Amino acid sequence: MRAWLLAMLWLLSAGTLRAETLVIAGDLWCPVNCAADAERPGIFVELAQQIFAESGIEVEYRVLNWARAVADTRSGRLGAVIGAGVQDAPDFVFTPTAPGLSRMCFYALRGDSWRYQGLESLGQRRLGAINGYSYGAELDLYLNRHLQSPQVQLVIGDKALATNLRKLRRGRVDVLVENAWVMEAVLAERHLFNEIVEVGCRQGDIPIYLAFSPRLPRSADYARLFEQGLQRFQADGRLQALMSRYGVSSMR
Template sequence: MRKFRNGWAALLLMAASGAPAWGETLIITGDVWCPINCAAKASKPGIFVELAQQIFGEEGIRVEYQTVNWARAILDVRQGRANALIGAGRDDAPDFLFSATAPAISRMCFYTQPGTDWRYDGLASLATISLAVINGYSYGEELNGYIHAYEHDNTRVQTAAGDQALGINVEKVLRGRANATLENTWVMARYLSRRAPPAVLRRAGCRTPDVPIYLAFAPKLASSQRYMALFEAGVQRYRENGRLRVLLASYGLRDGEL
């Protein structure tokens, strides 16, 4: 009986102090965007996944990582079926909760076949090409407007969806079915190097400005404010003590590298 009472006392103390309850799980989700987030069962699941696992693990919170297509990931977090969206920019889901500190910055560049001379130089330069993009992605206000305006014109914009959207777009460019695609530089470099057989695409200019990316928390869940505060404190702490730099290095990247 004494042990039983002590157990209840411990639970009450945890509840009063805001400490995590036993068995607390936080679900994070996104499409595979490696090295930011990789295959769920990979030995290296991705920078943001490991960062979340480490920060929340210190608070006794288990992180469950799920991969779905991007549009589904946004919907799952928006409706509260998952706690946070991985690698989101503020334009991806403006209603989500974003911490003050972004763990990383995303540089999005245009890629074409080697040997071509087209280069991105503002929206007017897109008029002569067919651009392959991914359904549900935000590419910034200006490019989003262009994509929306021509989403039903395959000679200007082609949209891929599903778990293999990046691979589909790369194949379109390699086979000449699209002139260019737009992707994060980390993600594209990793994909091309690991493709079988490896492929080479030409970088043909980049979107500006570069965009901060976050772990974005569900707007409808009461727990989101607490999780966001814990993650913000963890990111700041890891920047100060060098753990974020070590994590990036484990993926072959340097802090501040794009």
């Protein structure tokens, strides 16, 4: 009997050691993905964990700066990057369905009379953005064209949005561009609604994905499993329930 128990324990231990793990990463972009040790690590993180758990795959989530997360996923050191648009990494493996949509808006200090009315309205405004992000084809082209001028200031790091907010409040940039409900969540958390306001939005929403590594043989399988899970979660209401827990009524 004792030998049987020991054999069972060994088999269980071996099974645990062989458990498949998918490592995903992104920089802090709450509520898409939040702190790794948070009670609520983010909509995309929980969605991935729950979907892959149904196939016996464990999801490990890491917080990295955006440029490194993309580079490490491209090289195969990571399995997927969180919240990527197709233009962020066109060589990655994407699902047919986007788990969310990103609406990019512009933010300035309250009292600033400037309003975004197309790229030409940016004029001599000093625009703060995050290195490596895609903001849509037209705005990406604008950022690249003015990269070496004071008109565009890109930041990197795990807390890039916080850095941009400090720069705006200290007058080092005039306007920021950021996902609308990500910014709303940050402004609410930091009680900055009376100080920083939306001053217009870029037209056209950007689909955002859990984008899988082009180097890993299992990426096509992961994308298929995730797509199937998305369809299930949308159909039975679990996706909407998950979003509601983060205070998101729709993926803008």
